[in-house]
Every structure is written in structure tokens, then in C-alpha cells.
Amino acid sequence: MLIYPQSAPDKLGYTVIKEATADYIRSEMGSEELHALQPVSQEKFIRTELELMREMMDMKQFEGSIPFDHPYDIREAARRSRVKRAILDPETIFHTGRFCATCRNLKNFLKNKAETHPVLARFSTRLIPLKELEKAITDVISDTGNVKDNATPALRQIRKSLASRKNDLRSTLDRIIRQMNKDGLLAEFEATIRNGRMVIPVRAEHKRKISGFVQDVSATGQTVYLEPAETLHINNDIRELEQKERQEIERILMELTALIGTDHEMILSNSDAIGKFDLLMAKASLCMRLDCSIPEISESGPLQLVDARNPVLYLKQMKLKKESREPVVPLNMKLIPEEKGVIITGPNAGGKSVSLKTAALMSLMMQSGYAIPADASSVLPVYSGLFLDMGDEQSIDNDLSTFSSRLTWMLDTCNKADAGSLILVDEAGTGTDPEEGVSLFQAFLELMYEKGATIIATTHHGNLKVFAHNHPGFVNASMEFDSTRLTPTYHFQKGLPGSSYAFEISQRLGLPSGLLSRARELVGDSKNRLESLILDMEAKAQEAGDIRRGAEKEKVKTEKLMREYEQRLKTLTSERDKLREKALTDAQDIMKSANARIEEAIRRIYEAGDDKEKIKEIRAGVDAHRKDVDRELRKTSERRKNKGKKSIEPPKPGDTVRFLDSRSTGELMELNGNQAVVEVNGLRLKTKYKNLEKATPEKSKKKEITLTGTAVSATPRMVSPSLDIRGYRGDDAVKEVMHYLDQVSATSLKKVEIIHGKGDGILKKLVHEELGKRKDVKGFEFAPWEQGGPGCTIAEMK
Numbered sequence: 001m002l003i004y005p006q007s008a009p010d011k012l013g014y015t016v017i018k019e020a021t022a023d024y025i026r027s028e029m030g031s032e033e034l035h036a037l038q039p040v041s042q043e044k045f046i047r048t049e050l051e052l053m054r055e056m057m058d059m060k061q062f063e064g065s066i067p068f069d070h071p072y073d074i075r076e077a078a079r080r081s082r083v084k085r086a087i088l089d090p091e092t093i094f095h096t097g098r099f100c101a102t103c104r105n106l107k108n109f110l111k112n113k114a115e116t117h118p119v120l121a122r123f124s125t126r127l128i129p130l131k132e133l134e135k136a137i138t139d140v141i142s143d144t145g146n147v148k149d150n151a152t153p154a155l156r157q158i159r160k161s162l163a164s165r166k167n168d169l170r171s172t173l174d175r176i177i178r179q180m181n182k183d184g185l186l187a188e189f190e191a192t193i194r195n196g197r198m199v200i201p202v203r204a205e206h207k208r209k210i211s212g213f214v215q216d217v218s219a220t221g222q223t224v225y226l227e228p229a230e231t232l233h234i235n236n237d238i239r240e241l242e243q244k245e246r247q248e249i250e251r252i253l254m255e256l257t258a259l260i261g262t263d264h265e266m267i268l269s270n271s272d273a274i275g276k277f278d279l280l281m282a283k284a285s286l287c288m289r290l291d292c293s294i295p296e297i298s299e300s301g302p303l304q305l306v307d308a309r310n311p312v313l314y315l316k317q318m319k320l321k322k323e324s325r326e327p328v329v330p331l332n333m334k335l336i337p338e339e340k341g342v343i344i345t346g347p348n349a350g351g352k353s354v355s356l357k358t359a360a361l362m363s364l365m366m367q368s369g370y371a372i373p374a375d376a377s378s379v380l381p382v383y384s385g386l387f388l389d390m391g392d393e394q395s396i397d398n399d400l401s402t403f404s405s406r407l408t409w410m411l412d413t414c415n416k417a418d419a420g421s422l423i424l425v426d427e428a429g430t431g432t433d434p435e436e437g438v439s440l441f442q443a444f445l446e447l448m449y450e451k452g453a454t455i456i457a458t459t460h461h462g463n464l465k466v467f468a469h470n471h472p473g474f475v476n477a478s479m480e481f482d483s484t485r486l487t488p489t490y491h492f493q494k495g496l497p498g499s500s501y502a503f504e505i506s507q508r509l510g511l512p513s514g515l516l517s518r519a520r521e522l523v524g525d526s527k528n529r530l531e532s533l534i535l536d537m538e539a540k541a542q543e544a545g546d547i548r549r550g551a552e553k554e555k556v557k558t559e560k561l562m563r564e565y566e567q568r569l570k571t572l573t574s575e576r577d578k579l580r581e582k583a584l585t586d587a588q589d590i591m592k593s594a595n596a597r598i599e600e601a602i603r604r605i606y607e608a609g610d611d612k613e614k615i616k617e618i619r620a621g622v623d624a625h626r627k628d629v630d631r632e633l634r635k636t637s638e639r640r641k642n643k644g645k646k647s648i649e650p651p652k653p654g655d656t657v658r659f660l661d662s663r664s665t666g667e668l669m670e671l672n673g674n675q676a677v678v679e680v681n682g683l684r685l686k687t688k689y690k691n692l693e694k695a696t697p698e699k700s701k702k703k704e705i706t707l708t709g710t711a712v713s714a715t716p717r718m719v720s721p722s723l724d725i726r727g728y729r730g731d732d733a734v735k736e737v738m739h740y741l742d743q744v745s746a747t748s749l750k751k752v753e754i755i756h757g758k759g760d761g762i763l764k765k766l767v768h769e770e771l772g773k774r775k776d777v778k779g780f781e782f783a784p785w786e787q788g789g790p791g792c793t794i795a796e797m798k
Contacts, residue, residue, distance in 0.1 A: 001039040001367055002385035002421075004412060011390050012357050013312035014039075014364045017286070020315055024282035027071035029275025037279070039367035041384045041420070047297060048119070049369030054294045055117040056284040057371065063113070067105040068281065070098035071274050078268055081261035087250060088257045094145040096260055096267070097137030103270045104129045106277070126273035128266045133259055140252060147249050155248045162241040169198055169234045176200065176228050185209060192225065197235045199225040283370055290314055292371035295362075295378040302335035303359065303381060303454065308374035310358040311365070329490040330374075331358045339475045341445060341455035343428075343468035346479035346498030350488040352458040353390070353426050355479065359456055360386060360424055383454070384420030387413045389428075403432045410444055419452030428459040438463045449473050465497040651694040658695040659687065664722050665695050685727065719743045724755040725763060733763055737770050744797060745776045751796050753783060758791045771795055 009015050018034060025031050040046060059066065072095040077088055088096075110117070110124035140151040149159050173191045177200060180186050188201040194216040202210060204217075207224045213232065216225040227235065260267070290311050307330040317325045333355070335342065344352045362372045366380050389409050417423060428441040438461045445467075448455050455474075457464070468474040478498025480491035506516060651657045657668045657678060666680035676689045723740045725733045737754060744752055754771075756763035771780045776798050783792035 001041045001383065002416060003039070004385070004387050004416065005409065008386060008388040008390075009364070011388060012360050012364065013310070014361060014368075016312045016315065017361070017365060017370070020311075021279075021282050021286050024285040025278060026068070026282075027274060027278045028073035029071065029075075029271050030278030030282060033275045033279040034282070037368055039364050039386075041367065041382060043297065043299065043382045046367055046369070046382060050294050050297070050366070050371070051119045052123065052280055053284060053287065053369055053371050055120045056280050057288055057292075059113070059117055059120065060281070060284055060288065066281070067109050068102065068277070069105075070095070070102045071278055072096075072099045072102075073271070074099050075268055075271050078260060078264040078271075081257045082264055083261075085254060086257050086261070087253045088260065090141055090147055090253065091145040093137055093253065093256050093260070094141045094143075097134055097141060099267075099270070099274075100130045100134035100137070103127045103274065104131065104134065106274075123273075123277070126269070126276075128270055130263050130266060130270075133263050136259055137256060140256060147252060151252050152248065155245065155252065158241055158245050158248060162238065162245060165234055165237045165241060169231055169238065172231050172234060173198060173200065173228075176230065180210065183209075188223075194225045196239065197227055198231065199227045202226045280369075287371040289318075290373045292373050293376035293378070294371050295366055295374065295376065295380050297366075298379045298381045301379060301381060302337050302339060303363075304334045304377075304379040305331055305359060305362060306334070306375035306378045307332060308358055308362055308372065308378065310354055311361065311373050312357075313354070314373065331355050331492050333359060333477075333492055333494065335475070335494075338473065340449055340453070341468070341471075341474040342457070342477050342494070343464050343474060344456070344458045344477045344479065344492075344498075345460065345465055347481055347488065350479040350481055350498070351490040351492075352479055354490070355492050356390075356424055356426060356456050356458055360388070360422065363422060381454070382420070383422040384418055385416065386422045386424070387417055388424045388426075389413075390424065390426040403437075410440075414444070414447065417448060417451060417453050421448075421451075421453040423448050423453050423455040423457075425455070425457040428457045428461070428464060434461065435463075437461075442467050445474070446471075469497070649694055651692055656695045656697040657692040659724065660691050660693060664720050664724050668692065680724075685724070719747050719749060721749055721751070722753045722755065725767070726755060726757040728763070730762065730766055734766055734770055737767055741770075741774060741776065741795075749797060751794060753787070753792050753794050755788060755792045764790070764793070767793055 003009065018037065021034055022031065025034055074092070074096045077092045077096060080086055081088060104127075107124045107127040107129060110120050114121035140148060142148050147155070150156050177186065177189065177191065180200065180202070181189060185202055185206040186200070191198050191200055193199070197215055199215045200210075200212075201218075202224050204222050204224050207214065207226060210226055210228065211230075212226045212228040214224055215227050217223070218225075290309075309328045309330050313328045317328060329351070333342070344355060346352055362374060362378070363380055363383055363386070365372050367382060372378065372380075387409075389406060413423065425441070425445075428438075428445075430437060432440075441457075441459075442464060445455055445457065449471075459465075465476055468476045475494060476497040477492060477494045478496050480489040480493050481487070481498065482489055651668050653668050653671055655668050656665060658665045659678075664680055666678040666685070668676060669679050669684065670677040671689065674689050676687055676692060678685050678687060678692070719740075723737065725736055728736060733756070740752075740754075754767050756767050758764075768780065771777050771793070778796045778798045780793055780795040782790050783794050787794075
């Protein structure tokens with residue numbers, strides 16, 4: 001993308017965006033990628049970058065941590081490793097191993113996300129796993145960056161011998177020191193090292209009383225550092241072993257360096273991919289901080305910005321204390337295909353330049369692979385170039401005045417701009433005679449329009465307002481101004497020219513009324529009438545805008561309520577269908593039992609033959625069972641009706657209540673504001689008051705079941721089809737589940753739900769382990785999304 005002049009990114013705030021991105025960069029390669037980042041004009045490349053950005057923002061938000069722990073810069077080490085017999089230090093080799101592990105882990109992580117993040121999964125093909133090199137390094141170099149003792153058999157033997165001789169030396173010195181201390185010959189009671197050898201500090205006057213070699217003398221000359229003759233051969237052995245150790249380590253490091261040199265091209269390729277990934281993550285982090293969205297890309301359509309917030313202003317506000325922050329007013333600039341140019345007018349400090357900068361910065365960010373701080377419905381074309389005339393480019397060195405610098409810019413833009421360019425002019429027509437300046441810039445705007453470029457210009461000149469009104473390819477726009485309070489609102493208004501409010505602001509500031517009257521006379525009646533017309537139009541437009549915004553708020557509110565009611569209706573319909581299905585299932589079970597009893601009765605009648613008493617007894621049994629069936633059907637119908645009703649009366653302490661999210665029942669014990677305490681099966685649970693509804697206490701009833709003429713009396717225990725263990729600790733949760741399933745096994749319940757919540761997944765794992773162990777459980781699975789999804793498990797009983 002051609003950008004002119006070179007200072008344009010600084011003036012528009014693009015440099016601020018890059019500086020903010022740098023705060024999230026984690027590697028030197030990423031810093032270099034960020035430094036080289038520039039907007040591009042290749043639409044296919046931009047679309048790919050935006051898809052990467054979309055998936056990265058989604059991954060950072062929903063997938064947790066990304067394995068990107070050690071993106072070390074090892075490129076220089078990889079280049080040095082190519083030199084024959086080169087030796088890299090252990091720390092550098094250790095970093096190389098960590099870098100290889102980072103590449104491998106990141107590649108596997110992205111590859112496993114192919115279904116949800118296909119573009120990032122394709123990006124992983126840029127990373128080349130170097131498993132052999134990584135293993136060779138980790139086998140030799142420890143996590144502290146040192147060569148391991150078991151790197152080679154030779155090094156292990158050398159270090160073993162070295163440790164043994166050092167122990168011998170330490171024991172010998174300890175014995176000598178104890179003896180010399182008894183004799184009062186020592187200057188200090190500890191051995192030390194001089195010239196790489198272990199020595200004993202001895203008073204100078206006693207040095208000849210000890211057999212040994214003087215290795216050093218203190219600055220005062222009062223202490224002599226003596227190597228006892230008895231330890232001479234041990235020290236010599238240690239020095240020899242240390243030399244062998246250094247030689248073996250150098251040999252090992254040389255071999256590892258050669259392995260790195262063999263893979264140096266792949267290391268450099270991985271470094272390039274890691275740098276690009278680092279930049280992508282940093283850009284995504286900034287975009288998430290700015291609450292950005294991915295806009296639509298238009299091949300040749302007009303610019304359409306919806307709720308675009310200037311990111312520079314937003315970042316500036318974020319640095320302030322919370323109470324000092326002010327909201328950033330969004331920009332809504334929607335052009336139609338026929339509108340290639342926008343002329344923005346209005347008072348100073350009303351937001352004209354900020355609107356121009358915001359529109360330009362959105363394009364620069366999008367064409368650099370950033371999401372933009374605007375609504376996702378925004379549409380941005382891909383521009384081939386950006387030409388900015390803003391501020392004073394005068395130069396003493398080049399003998400350029402303010403107006404000359406603008407003419408130079410105009411000349412270069414005329415030569416370089418094309419149909420895909422974005423032309424931005426701030427304060428058009430200034431710097432010279434107003435009439436000549438306006439005429440010159442109008443001619444320039446007409447030329448740019450003929451070339452097919454998109455133009456956004458700000459001005460105070462009325463002639464350019466008239467030009468925009470009369471030209472079919474241009475449209476007037478203004479920044480809304482509260483004419484009552486004489487303060488800007490910073491809202492962009494397309495289709496309406498703005499007033500500079502020079503006289504009104506001057507009057508409010510207290511300029512003499514005579515001076516203002518004379519100024520109005522000098523301006524002329526036609527000018528005054530035009531300004532009055534604009535002011536009146538602005539006031540009416542502002543009033544209409546307020547009404548429109550109020551209507552839009554009501555529309556959003558209404559749409560939200562509609563979505564809520566639709567969801568509620570969907571939930572109620574689902575619950576109704578489930579209740580109906582449950583009732584039918586219960587009825588089918590009862591009828592199956594009845595049919596089986598009737599078939600048994602028929603069989604017994606055939607066997608009884610002409611025995612009337614036996615037949616009479618069998619008929620009595622069938623009649624008794626029919627009454628049981630009728631009673632069960634009535635209970636099923638009543639239960640379905642009760643479930644379909646909601647208690648209107650709010651529950652109070654002492655009432656039986658039902659949890660809306662689990663259908664478990666218990667007694668409401670305490671009520672404290674919005675919080676409630678419910679006792680369920682002897683356990684006290686905390687929940688929100690709105691999560692409860694009043695329920696009818698369940699009473700256990702004795703029922704008689706007649707089996708083949710024999711009456712049996714039983715009192716069945718009511719067991720809830722749902723268990724809520726949220727808030728339990730591990731062992732307590734398992735005990736509660738075991739006790740609950742034991743109760744369920746004694747009932748006719750075929751399906752039960754266990755609510756464990758999502759959380760860290762610990763309760764879910766424990767519940768699934770317990771269900772998998774039990775023989776009375778036929779199978780289990782997560783509940784449907786409308787019943788809790790992964791936060792609830794449905795178990796089917798045998």
C-alpha cells in the first residue's frame with residue numbers, strides 16, 4: 001500500500017497502534033516482524049490475515065493457554081553452528097532445545113484444532129518439528145543449562161573419580177587442620193583455594209614447621225597459604241581430572257553444535273514462523289483489549305463504518321483513572337456507491353479531524369491484519385494508496401512555505417493516486433487567498449473524483465459546501481453541535497453541512513456586541529441567511545437524531561424482550577413435550593403390567609377348566625389389579641398437571657420448595673435478601689431466591705398391591721429423579737452419589753440426572769468413575785444443552 005507522505009502513519013495514529021502492540025510481543029523475532037509491519041493492498045492476503053486474527057481472538061478467549069513458553073532467539077547461534085569445529089556454550093544449546101520444544105508443542109496444539117480453527121491449523125505447517133535434535137539436547141543438557149553427568153560414559157566416570165578425589169582431599173585437609181589448630185599454627189580455621197588448589201591459611205612465622213608448598217601470601221604478609229605436601233598428589237589428580245572433564249565437555253558440545261548446524265536452515269525457518277505467530281498473538285491481545293471486530297471486506301463498494309471508535313483516543317482514556325475517563329463517541333459513516341467524496345464542516349474542536357483520522361486508521365489497521373474497534377457489520381474497501389494532507393509541512397531546508405508544501409503534496413498526489421486511493425485533506429482551501437485556495441482545492445477534488453479515488457475532506461469554506469451539494473459524487477457532512485449549550489456532541493451527520501458557529505461562540509465568550517454586529521454586516525445578508533438556514537437545519541436534524549436514537553434504543557430493548565420470550569417459549573414447549581413423553585412412558589409401563597397380568601389370568605383360567613371357585617378367585621385378582629392400574633394412571637395424570645403449574649405465591653421459610661435448575665425439592669430454612677438456604681436430604685444448600693419455587697410437600701402413602709390373590713402392604717420411599725452435588729468436596733460427593741444410586745435401585749426409576757456443574761471438571765470425573773463401576777447402571781451421558789449440557793450427567797438404570 002502506497003502511503004504519502006511518510007509522516008502520515010504518525011499523524012493518523014498508526015504508530016501509536018504499533019507501539020501498543022509492542023507491549024504484548026514476547027520474542028525478538030516478533031519485534032522485528034512488528035517493526036516491518038505495513039498495510040498491504042493484496043485482498044487475498046488481507047482476507048487470510050483477518051481469518052487468522054478471527055481464529056486467534058477466539059482461541060485466546062475460549063481455548064485457554066497457548067503453548068508459547070520459550071520463543072528464544074537462537075538465529076545467531078544457528079548461523080555460528082555452521083562453522084566447522086564451532087562450540088556453542090551449554091546455555092545457548094539449552095535455549096535451542098527449549099525453542100525446538102516450543103515449536104513442536106505449538107505445532108501439535110494448532111494441528112489438533114483443525115476442526116474449530118482450520119486457518120491456524122494450516123499455519124502450523126510452517127513449523128518443522130526437530131525431535132531428534134531436541135532429544136539429543138535434552139539427553140545431554142540439564143534444565144539448569146549444564147552438561148549432565150550421564151551425558152557420556154566417559155564423563156560419568158571422570159566426574160565420579162573427581163568427586164572421589166575431592167572427598168579424599170577434604171578428609172585429608174580436615175585432619176591436618178584439626179592437628180594444626182591444636183598446635184596453634186593456623187591463621188584461620190578453614191581451607192581455601194589459591195591458584196586453583198586447596199590450601200591452608202598458616203601464620204607466617206610457622207610456615208617452616210609444616211611440610212608443604214607456599215601458593216600465596218596475604219597482602220599484610222602475616223598469612224601464608226600453604227599446600228601441605230600430603231595433599232600435593234591429590235590436588236594434582238584433581239587438576240588432571242578437571243582437565244579431562246573440560247576436554248570431554250568440549251567434545252560433547254562440539255557434537256551438539258554440529259547437529260544444530262545440520263538443522264540450521266529449519267531452525268531459521270521456524271524462527272520466522274515463531275516471529276509471525278508472536279506478532280499475531282500480540283495483535284489479537286490488543287484487539288481484544290480494544291473490543292475489536294472483524295469487518296467485511298468490499299472489493300469495490302463504499303466505505304461503511306458502524307460504531308467505529310478511534311483506538312488512539314481509547315488507549316489515551318485507558319491510561320487515566322477510572323473516574324476521569326470519558327466515553328469515546330463512535331463514528332457512523334455510511335457511504336453509498338454513488339458517493340465518492342465527503343466534505344465535513346463544522347466548528348473548531350468539533351471532531352472533524354478526528355473523524356477523518358478514524359476513517360483512515362480503520363483502513364490502515366484492517367489492511368495490516370488487525371481487527372478494528374467497530375461493529376462487525378462495518379464494510380471497508382481495500383485501498384491501493386493513502387494520501388494525507390494534514391498539518392504544516394513547511395521546511396526551511398527545502399525553502400517551502402505552508403502553502404508551497406500543500407502544493408507539493410497536491411502535485412505528487414495527482415501523479416501517484418489511482419482509482420483505489422484514499423485521499424484525506426484536513427482544512428481544505430487554507431494557506432492562501434480564500435477564494436483562490438478554495439477554487440484550487442475544488443479543482444483538485446474534481447480531478448481525484450474523475451480518477452475514481454475516495455475523498456474525505458474537512459473545511460470551513462462555504463463554497464466547498466455548495467460544491468458538495470451540487471456535485472452528484474460528493475456529499476456534505478457535519479459534526480453535530482448543541483446550539484443551545486454551544487458545545488460539540490462529536491456525532492457525525494451525513495447529508496447536512498455544518499456551521500462554524502464563529503459569531504455564537506464569540507458572543508458567549510463576551511466579545512463586544514458592536515464588534516459582532518459590524519462583523520455580521522461585513523459578512524453580508526446572504527451569508528447570514530445561509531448560516532441561519534444551516535443553524536435551523538442543524539437544530540431540526542439534532543432533534544430528529546435524538547428521536548431516532550431513542551427509537552433505536554427502544555427497538556433494541558424490544559428485540560431483546562422478543563428473544564427472551566422466544567427462548568422462554570422454546571423452553572416451556574420442550575418441558576411440555578418431556579412431561580408428555582414421561583406421562584406416556586409411565587402409562588405404557590402400567591399397561592404392559594396390566595396386559596401381562598391379564599395373559600396370566602387367561603392361562604390360569606384354561607388350566608382351571610370347570611373349577612368355578614378357582615375362576616372366581618382369578619377374576620377377583622384381575623379386578624383388584626385393574627383398580628391398581630386406574631389408581632396409578634390417575635396419579636400419573638395428577639403429577640403431570642402439577643408439574644405443568646407454577647406456584648404464584650412466593651415461598652417463605654418453612655415451605656417446601658423446588659430448585660428451578662434441577663427440580664430437586666427441600667425445605668426453605670433461611671432467607672437473607674436474594675440468598676436462600678434450603679435443606680435437602682439433611683444437607684443445607686445455598687442458592688439464589690429466584691432459583692426456587694413453592695412446591696407441594698410429597699407424602700408417602702401406603703398402597704396395597706395384589707399379586708395372584710395375595711395382598712401385600714408396602715410404603716415406597718420417594719426418590720427424586722435428580723441429584724445436585726454442586727458445592728460438595730470430592731469424597732463427600734462420591735458418598736452422596738453412592739447413597740443416591742442405592743436408593744434409586746430400589747425404585748422403578750429408569751433415568752436419573754446428577755448435576756455436578758462444569759467448573760474444573762473434578763466432580764464430573766468422580767461421578768463418571770462411580771457410574772462406570774456400578775452394575776446397576778446401564779449407561780450414562782451428558783445431558784442435552786437445554787438441560788445443563790456438560791454440567792449434568794444422565795444415568796440410565798438397569
